[in-house]
Amino acid sequence: MIPLSEGQVPGSADAVIIGGGINGLTTARELAKLGLKNIVVLEKNYIGSGSTGRCGGGIRQQWTTKENIKLAQESVRMYEDMSADLGYQVFFRQGGYLMVTESESDLENLNKAVELQKSCGIETEYLQPKDCLKLVPDLNIEKLKGASFCPKDGTAYPFAVVWGYAKACHKLGVKIHIRTTVQDIESDGGRIHAVVTDRGRISTPLVVNCAGPWARTMAAKVGVTLPNRQERHEIMVSESLKPFLNPMVISISNGIYFSQSLRGEIVGGIGDATEPHWEDPADFDTNSQLRFSVRFAKALMGYFPRAAKVRMMRQWAGMYDVTPDHRPILGSVEGLDGYFHICGFSGHGFMLGPVTGVRMARYITTGQADEIIDSLSLDRFEKGDIVMDGFVVG
């Protein structure tokens, strides 16, 4: 059992982390490891109840920007040791990611990306369509133009990861308050002073905004404008089948992704460019839609015609916290001491989360510059210093 409080919050803390998803919990744990005392995590629902508990659990290093590659590479190293490190089984499995494309123009991007990934030390290789059959014998390769494969990519179980981090936080004395909603953040004279919740007020000099899709709303409470918008995404889960699919398959052309879980289920999703964007959390729509099930089923059958006979068991929806360049927003804000944000992962925060917590904790406690955090700071949008990552799918 991991002790989680539902009582009154303490009157003061050295640091308050808003959000009990992967980013809030990894950051809390890493801050505690660096010696910060009296850390409080506030979660309005239960841990993992935001995007983290609704995600596909995919972890890949195949990206088109150095920052995403590096964060993913360092996170994969952490995932490899995570069960032992946390003393909690997180079911990390390295079946690899097979990134396919059906379009000639994407083929060029895929080739460039493979070269960049290799130059960063990632074991990616370019594959001809027929080579994909060695990895996924049942795959329909008729429309494929090419693919890339990295054997070290994989999946982990999102709830186990947050539970593992919550346990590790508890061991280091971090207090996690669930069913506790942050209503306001008080600041004055360019400094953070307190966090106000529905279970009391905490005076604190340090707030880390890890509120996922709600990060924009939290930032607004201290006058920080985040350009983040929310996108609704769904996942479908099938009945259990005999093991037949080792890697995660993902198309950079149509955005479908699917893998087989340890229980034998096909788990996957597909993006929908016609989905509206949301800004106000009151409008978030996380209901399941038939439109998605039909789109996903049709697309899946294109890759596995035999999937026509497979029964779909359940589906759910969650929100992506999307930034204009589809890369996270990390760091602090000039003129507001004690405020930090870790958000905007645009559908990839589960895989980038572990090392982001490490880097941000170091940045917060030492104030030392960090090349990646600096290049992902909020002011890049003002400066026009924007580089899109071309492999954002789903």
Ligand SMILES: Cc1cc2nc3c(=O)[nH]c(=O)nc-3n(C[C@H](O)[C@H](O)[C@H](O)COP(=O)(O)OP(=O)(O)OC[C@H]3O[C@@H](n4cnc5c(N)ncnc54)[C@H](O)[C@@H]3O)c2cc1C
């Ligand atoms: C369908 C889907 C599939 C995805 N697949 C993948 C994938 O395969 N791989 C991958 O890497 N990423 C994936 N993602 C993205 C990933 O889930 C997110 O990027 C990541 O979980 C973000 O974690 P977080 O901790 O920043 O935010 P969250 O997990 O959303 O946590 C934020 C928490 O803050 C809490 N909160 C908000 N407001 C308040 C408040 N006022 N007071 C207190 N608490 C508050 C929320 O309840 C929530 O629990 C997917 C997302 C979706 C929706």
